[in-house]
Amino acid sequence: MIPAQFDYVAPTTVDDAVRALADAGEEAKVLAGGQSLIPVLRMRLAAPTKLIDLGKVAELRGVREDGDALVIGAMTSHYDIVRDPLIADHAKLIAMATSTVADPQVRHRGTFGGSLAHADPAGDLGATALALDAEMVVHGMDGRRVIPAGEFFVDYFTTALRPGELLTEVRVPKYTGWHAHYEKFNRVAQAWSIVGVAAAVRVEGHTIQEARVGLTNMSSVPVRAAGVERALVGQEATPEAIKAAAEHAVEGTMPVADGNADAAYREHLAKVLTSRAVTAACG
Known part of the structure; x- marks a missing residue:
């Protein structure tokens, strides 16, 4: 099937993305990797008035250290997660779980943050984030806030994200030397x-x-x-x-x-x- 008509915007910064989401209201959808959203659009189970594509927001990609934690950008692909040396050294459970997601094609396009925000109870990354006491960093028009993984998942396909908020990064404590x-x-x-x-x-x-x-x-x-x-x-x-x-x-x-x-x-x-x-x- 063909998706219903919608407006499309591709911001290049987090601030622009948050502003676009706020302007669009509750009828907007955010496109991360699109591996879950695009099939839904094609079947017309969702018909947003605006699609906000995060693919050009470079600051949302990559893994870095911040003291005793790793910071994983929400738009980091599963493929990059599996191969990242910092994750291999300090949070190997994430790499192991991510390597089981779907198939190579999906792992090249799907994103870490997109999977968590989708909140499918059958998804492999939610339990991993919960087990490792991860924290979700979100941005909205009211600024930045941090949500513990234990409070982030609310119900089927439902998270603690408020209208107009974006998941921008995930903070994971270092588990150096742990087995997983x-x-x-x-x-x-x-x-x-x-x-x-x-x-x-x-x-x-x-x-x-x-x-x-x-x-x-x-x-x-x-x-x-x-x-x-x-x-x-x-x-x-x-x-x-x-x-x-x-x-x-x-x-x-x-x-x-x-x-x-x-x-x-x-x-x-x-x-x-x-x-x-x-x-x-x-x-």
């Missing part, structure tokens, strides 16, 4: 996760000192598996201890039943994949 793994189960290659688990651990000797675990598609928003984290800390990194901790994976979740899986099957997957992800991260 992202485990997902999908029905066919390149499909959305039925369940996914993002795990990062800090191990000294054979003992797990700290753990971060996030769950994909176990609720309407990404879920932090706090019970698993508590059960892992202080334990020997053995398969038995990890499997026992993974039994806590379904605490605080609200999995749905759909054409891919029922709630009970998702709960089973969450436990199994958590055990696999933590085991792989511990080596």
